Amino acid sequence: MAQGFxxxxxxxxxxxxxxxxxxxxxxxxxPAFMPVGTAGTVKAMxxxxxxxxxxxxxxxxxxxxxxxxxxxxxxRLGGLHKFMNWERPILTDSGGFQVMSLSxxxxxxxxxVTFRSHVDGSKHFLSPETSMEIQRQLGSDIVMCFxxxxxxxxxxxxxxxxxxxxxxxxxxxxxxxxxxPGHALFGIQQGGVTEHLRGESAEALKSIGFDGYAVGxxxxxxxxxxMFSVLxxxxxxxxxxxxxxxxxxxxxxxxxxxxxxxxDMMDCVLPSRSGRTGQAWTxxxxxxxxxxxxxxxxxxxxxxCTCPACRNYPRAYLHHVFKAQEIIASMLLTWxxxxxxxxxxxxxxxxxxxxxxxxxxxxFHAKRAEGDIEPI
Amino acid sequence: MAQGFxxxxxxxxxxxxxxxxxxxxxxxxxPAFMPVGTAGTVKAMxxxxxxxxxxxxxxxxxxxxxxxxxxxxxxRLGGLHKFMNWERPILTDSGGFQVMSLSxxxxxxxxxVTFRSHVDGSKHFLSPETSMEIQRQLGSDIVMCFxxxxxxxxxxxxxxxxxxxxxxxxxxxxxxxxxxPGHALFGIQQGGVTEHLRGESAEALKSIGFDGYAVGxxxxxxxxxxMFSVLxxxxxxxxxxxxxxxxxxxxxxxxxxxxxxxxDMMDCVLPSRSGRTGQAWTxxxxxxxxxxxxxxxxxxxxxxCTCPACRNYPRAYLHHVFKAQEIIASMLLTWxxxxxxxxxxxxxxxxxxxxxxxxxxxxFHAKRAEGDIEPI
Numbered sequence: 001m002a003q004g005f006x007x008x009x010x011x012x013x014x015x016x017x018x019x020x021x022x023x024x025x026x027x028x029x030x031p032a033f034m035p036v037g038t039a040g041t042v043k044a045m046x047x048x049x050x051x052x053x054x055x056x057x058x059x060x061x062x063x064x065x066x067x068x069x070x071x072x073x074x075x076r077l078g079g080l081h082k083f084m085n086w087e088r089p090i091l092t093d094s095g096g097f098q099v100m101s102l103s104x105x106x107x108x109x110x111x112x113v114t115f116r117s118h119v120d121g122s123k124h125f126l127s128p129e130t131s132m133e134i135q136r137q138l139g140s141d142i143v144m145c146f147x148x149x150x151x152x153x154x155x156x157x158x159x160x161x162x163x164x165x166x167x168x169x170x171x172x173x174x175x176x177x178x179x180x181p182g183h184a185l186f187g188i189q190q191g192g193v194t195e196h197l198r199g200e201s202a203e204a205l206k207s208i209g210f211d212g213y214a215v216g217x218x219x220x221x222x223x224x225x226x227m228f229s230v231l232x233x234x235x236x237x238x239x240x241x242x243x244x245x246x247x248x249x250x251x252x253x254x255x256x257x258x259x260x261x262x263x264d265m266m267d268c269v270l271p272s273r274s275g276r277t278g279q280a281w282t283x284x285x286x287x288x289x290x291x292x293x294x295x296x297x298x299x300x301x302x303x304x305c306t307c308p309a310c311r312n313y314p315r316a317y318l319h320h321v322f323k324a325q326e327i328i329a330s331m332l333l334t335w336x337x338x339x340x341x342x343x344x345x346x347x348x349x350x351x352x353x354x355x356x357x358x359x360x361x362x363x364f365h366a367k368r369a370e371g372d373i374e375p376i
Numbered sequence: 377m378a379q380g381f382x383x384x385x386x387x388x389x390x391x392x393x394x395x396x397x398x399x400x401x402x403x404x405x406x407p408a409f410m411p412v413g414t415a416g417t418v419k420a421m422x423x424x425x426x427x428x429x430x431x432x433x434x435x436x437x438x439x440x441x442x443x444x445x446x447x448x449x450x451x452r453l454g455g456l457h458k459f460m461n462w463e464r465p466i467l468t469d470s471g472g473f474q475v476m477s478l479s480x481x482x483x484x485x486x487x488x489v490t491f492r493s494h495v496d497g498s499k500h501f502l503s504p505e506t507s508m509e510i511q512r513q514l515g516s517d518i519v520m521c522f523x524x525x526x527x528x529x530x531x532x533x534x535x536x537x538x539x540x541x542x543x544x545x546x547x548x549x550x551x552x553x554x555x556x557p558g559h560a561l562f563g564i565q566q567g568g569v570t571e572h573l574r575g576e577s578a579e580a581l582k583s584i585g586f587d588g589y590a591v592g593x594x595x596x597x598x599x600x601x602x603m604f605s606v607l608x609x610x611x612x613x614x615x616x617x618x619x620x621x622x623x624x625x626x627x628x629x630x631x632x633x634x635x636x637x638x639x640d641m642m643d644c645v646l647p648s649r650s651g652r653t654g655q656a657w658t659x660x661x662x663x664x665x666x667x668x669x670x671x672x673x674x675x676x677x678x679x680x681c682t683c684p685a686c687r688n689y690p691r692a693y694l695h696h697v698f699k700a701q702e703i704i705a706s707m708l709l710t711w712x713x714x715x716x717x718x719x720x721x722x723x724x725x726x727x728x729x730x731x732x733x734x735x736x737x738x739x740f741h742a743k744r745a746e747g748d749i750e751p752i
Contacts, residue, residue: 085689327703
């Protein structure tokens with residue numbers, strides 16, 4: 001375990017756990033949702049506002065930051081925390097997933113991935129060693145191993161071959177990371193939707209030893225049912241006493257199901273991205289604020305929500321600023337969605353602590369089944 | 377004078393004055409700069425943040441709001457203040473200027489202007505009477521007369537004819553406005569750059585009687601020199617004991633020159649619009665944050681500025697988020713620019729109160745002459 005990094009589970013309910021991850025930059029209450037600050041900003045939010053929603057930690061994207069403004073520049077300017085004015089913990093991904101999904105002209109070998117930047121076409125190389133170096137330059141508190149995964153569905157042989165290379169890369173990541181007090185390194189389990197491959201991957205990671213373990217390679221198009229069927233066993237293949245992080249998840253009901261299955265950390269662009277397109281998340285489900293039925297509605301988006309969008313504005317206003325393509329539309333709905341997500345996490349933490357998670361989940365689904373309020 | 381509305385001059389320095397406009401929604405310190413909230417939002421800012429910059433009053437655009445979301449809808453929802461979550465004073469323009477500059481297929485007669493919406497092509501009619509009704513529906517605290525003005529340069533006969541119709545419209549505006557306690561009506565002086573026409577317009581307005589008087593028809597392409605030469609006499613043609621409002625001005629040095637010439641109120645989209653395009657205003661002049669020279673600069677935009685952009689971020693960060701087209705770029709630079717404008721107004725008010733306006737203006741120009749800090 002890295003010095004200055006720890007995980008304490010304070011309560012359990014079924015497979016679910018609640019607790020605190022200790023870092024040198026502050027505590028992370030788990031289960032935790034990490035807003036995504038891709039390029040050094042959670043889009044349309046000031047860092048103080050992100051914190052006000054209840055976020056303890058942000059995620060930064062190595063792929064985006066290495067290309068622009070570059071990791072070397074961020075290091076010269078004092079690191080990512082100072083650069084983006086966020087003093088609390090930051091987790092950075094390894095760049096592996098986004099190289100595969102965003103860049104052009106990739107060439108994947110045992111050594112690493114050569115690719116061209118989507119920003120300016122320049123040529124770059126990412127490997128376990130370069131990813132560790134870039135994440136060191138960024139100064140992130142939780143560093144992710146460099147891995148790769150095939151898009152699902154993929155045949156078992158393809159998944160196995162890819163997973164085994166990722167496990168060799170996990171060892172190289174561990175070796176390159178070295179000993180960095182105050183900075184944690186997480187391994188990433190692969191193996192697709194095949195239980196014995198997930199098990200093989202978990203054993204490989206445990207024998208290397210990490211400060212936390214991610215369930216990777218999900219939320220890549222397999223659907224919620226397939227994801228949950230993996231989560232029915234995958235978290236239990238990983239060490240019980242270390243944080244388990246489900247990468248890139250998800251919708252509110254994905255999050256609830258993942259927490260029930262023993263996941264401690266998640267991240268997703270969904271609340272911020274959907275905020276910019278007029279999609280709001282509430283206890284009653286998803287609301288498209290651009291729908292004309294809101295144009296005369298004097299009621300808030302969610303009457304029980306305490307975010308600035310709900311406290312200060314009628315639905316009619318939110319509808320108007322989206323139709324008029326005003327920046328405040330993205331600002332308000334992103335804030336609302338991040339607030340809703342963090343409220344959901346607080347609800348999950350409280351329910352686990354009180355050992356009433358089943359009841360909480362039943363209420364969560366019942367409220368969603370009611371659907372949005374009727375038009376006035 | 378409208379009930380609940382008053383103007384008290386507390387100090388003078390040359391032609392310049394400082395004081396307070398009293399409204400039922402709070403005080404407006406003069407000279408005042410009014411940020412523009414065209415469509416129910418000061419772009420890229422939350423209302424609380426606008427207030428934090430020091431703004432006492434916002435301007436709303438009748439033309440934009442009547443088309444979307446419509447004045448009737450805003451009235452049903454409780455008025456513009458409640459709709460946009462700004463409880464302090466709002467001044468609305470009459471729509472006249474923007475009909476001329478933005479709409480299609482205008483037809484101008486003595487009765488008013490028929491035009492098509494730039495939003496959806498729908499047909500609308502604005503006249504002194506409909507403009508007063510729309511501004512009543514919006515609930516603005518300071519209502520502007522409906523007027524029109526030709527683009528400059530224009531020959532004297534054209535300017536005179538237009539001005540005289542605007543004066544007939546001023547009487548119709550006054551008649552249609554009626555008696556609305558707590559709401560003020562301002563007349564608008566026209567007459568182009570011709571002193572005797574400005575004088576004729578001022579006399580016509582004074583004989584009707586208004587709560588305040590605007591100098592209209594400037595900042596329409598005539599240049600600063602021509603504008604100042606009009607401001608050398610026009611404010612003094614208007615009543616000394618009423619607020620004088622210079623519409624649509626301007627750059628910081630325009631503002632300083634206008635205040636020296638006896639102007640009490642101004643509005644302009646410049647600080648917010650230029651914030652969205654990467655142009656920052658500082659005591660040292662204009663800075664284009666997109667310029668590559670800022671990409672490694674760890675220093676704030678303005679080391680003496682206390683806005684969030686300058687307090688929390690290096691120039692390198694502001695440069696990065698503009699290059700990456702992040703929303704936070706517009707948010708931070710708009711905040712900075714509005715903060716700078718309000719600091720400038722506070723400096724002008726303090727200088728007039730201390731009767732050291734000439735020295736303040738000399739320092740203002742000397743600082744700008746130094747230019748931006750050298751690249752590191």
